[in-house]
Amino acid sequence: MPALDDAALDQLFRTARTHNGWLPQPVTDDELRAIYDLMKWAPTSANCSPARIVFVRTREGKERLRPALSPGNLDKTMAAPVTAIIGHDLAFYEKLPQLFPHTDARAWFAGKPAVIETTAFRNGSLQGAYLILAARALGLDCGPMSGFDNAMVDAEFFAGTSIRSNFLCNLGHGDPTKLFGRSPRLAFDEACRIA
Amino acid sequence: MPALDDAALDQLFRTARTHNGWLPQPVTDDELRAIYDLMKWAPTSANCSPARIVFVRTREGKERLRPALSPGNLDKTMAAPVTAIIGHDLAFYEKLPQLFPHTDARAWFAGKPAVIETTAFRNGSLQGAYLILAARALGLDCGPMSGFDNAMVDAEFFAGTSIRSNFLCNLGHGDPTKLFGRSPRLAFDEACRIA
Numbered sequence: 001m002p003a004l005d006d007a008a009l010d011q012l013f014r015t016a017r018t019h020n021g022w023l024p025q026p027v028t029d030d031e032l033r034a035i036y037d038l039m040k041w042a043p044t045s046a047n048c049s050p051a052r053i054v055f056v057r058t059r060e061g062k063e064r065l066r067p068a069l070s071p072g073n074l075d076k077t078m079a080a081p082v083t084a085i086i087g088h089d090l091a092f093y094e095k096l097p098q099l100f101p102h103t104d105a106r107a108w109f110a111g112k113p114a115v116i117e118t119t120a121f122r123n124g125s126l127q128g129a130y131l132i133l134a135a136r137a138l139g140l141d142c143g144p145m146s147g148f149d150n151a152m153v154d155a156e157f158f159a160g161t162s163i164r165s166n167f168l169c170n171l172g173h174g175d176p177t178k179l180f181g182r183s184p185r186l187a188f189d190e191a192c193r194i195a
Numbered sequence: 196m197p198a199l200d201d202a203a204l205d206q207l208f209r210t211a212r213t214h215n216g217w218l219p220q221p222v223t224d225d226e227l228r229a230i231y232d233l234m235k236w237a238p239t240s241a242n243c244s245p246a247r248i249v250f251v252r253t254r255e256g257k258e259r260l261r262p263a264l265s266p267g268n269l270d271k272t273m274a275a276p277v278t279a280i281i282g283h284d285l286a287f288y289e290k291l292p293q294l295f296p297h298t299d300a301r302a303w304f305a306g307k308p309a310v311i312e313t314t315a316f317r318n319g320s321l322q323g324a325y326l327i328l329a330a331r332a333l334g335l336d337c338g339p340m341s342g343f344d345n346a347m348v349d350a351e352f353f354a355g356t357s358i359r360s361n362f363l364c365n366l367g368h369g370d371p372t373k374l375f376g377r378s379p380r381l382a383f384d385e386a387c388r389i390a
Contacts, residue, residue, distance in 0.1 A: 129324030195256040
């Protein structure tokens with residue numbers, strides 16, 4: 001299996017940036033469905049697939065989000081064509097008979113709140129990363145954020161459910177004139193070793 | 196920005212699979228460095244970049260990993276060309292003056308263990324997902340796992356450090372004859388809504 005070409009690696013990783021300003025071009029329902037139809041295939045532990053996503057696009061939806069946003073994330077989020085709320089369902093294991101049908105995987109979690117919490121948060125975060133890279137693969141730009149009040153978002157969007165918010169991700173076509181300078185990354189030897 | 200072509204979307208998401216058997220083709224140091232040199236660019240909160248990775252490739256390294264592996268993950272992990280231990284550094288914020296130099300981001304975390312733990316786990320998991328998709332983008336196959344004893348891995352590979360293991364990911368060239376049948380995914384309307 002060959003590597004993707006340089007243009008694809010740039011679009012996914014090397015020249016992709018976290019965007020703060022957005023061009024007026026909208027994001028369609030079909031594009032949101034296409035993001036999900038890619039990200040859903042990427043791996044989670046026992047196929048547990050705990051991510052639950054609200055794509056906030058309407059003016060009314062954005063106004064429900066507004067009070068939870070930290071000041072630095074407010075204007076760009078209100079202006080973004082779509083803001084995805086990436087959450088995870090703490091009752092994810094109830095779907096394991098459907099998602100992992102060849103064994104009783106539900107029993108690995110039922111009644112074990114620490115395992116449930118860790119598994120939902122880890123795998124929901126993986127799926128959030130898959131969402132970011134799926135959106136980029138489809139030609140969209142992303143602006144992920146964790147600067148917001150999770151409890152307020154949960155009360156407004158997930159009341160009465162077992163879903164908890166994880167992070168937010170603005171989606172759209174980024175305005176390159178609003179980018180910040182790129183921050184450095186750790187060198188291989190600062191972050192990795194071969195054993 | 197156009198979408199990647201169908202072959203690329205297949206390689207990253209749609210036809211990529213979690214592998215259980217491995218062809219004898221090795222994974223080189225250059226390939227491991229290339230994975231990191233892609234994944235490092237993908238976004239983390241305040242560029243905090245908490246992931247710390249051990250690429251276990253030697254026989255000695257694999258033997259140190261062996262006692263921590265759950266029975267179902269043992270043979271395939273011992274046989275894999277490389278097993279990446281994806282961990283996160285709970286002292287990640289000490290590098291923020293380097294990674295996010297334009298403000299005192301270290302102060303957002305120092306002395307706040309709950310915020311540290313959540314931020315390291317969320318963003319380290321995002322980076323683990325970036326590793327999976329970077330490896331696939333470079334033509335490698337992945338076999339991620341959370342079925343192992345984290346405390347044993349931490350004692351063996353991260354003793355005396357502030358690094359904690361998150362999950363493991365086998366890397367190599369997968370043997371397609373050892374794949375399991377693919378499990379179903381949730382439909383868009385089971386996992387997502389537009390608000």
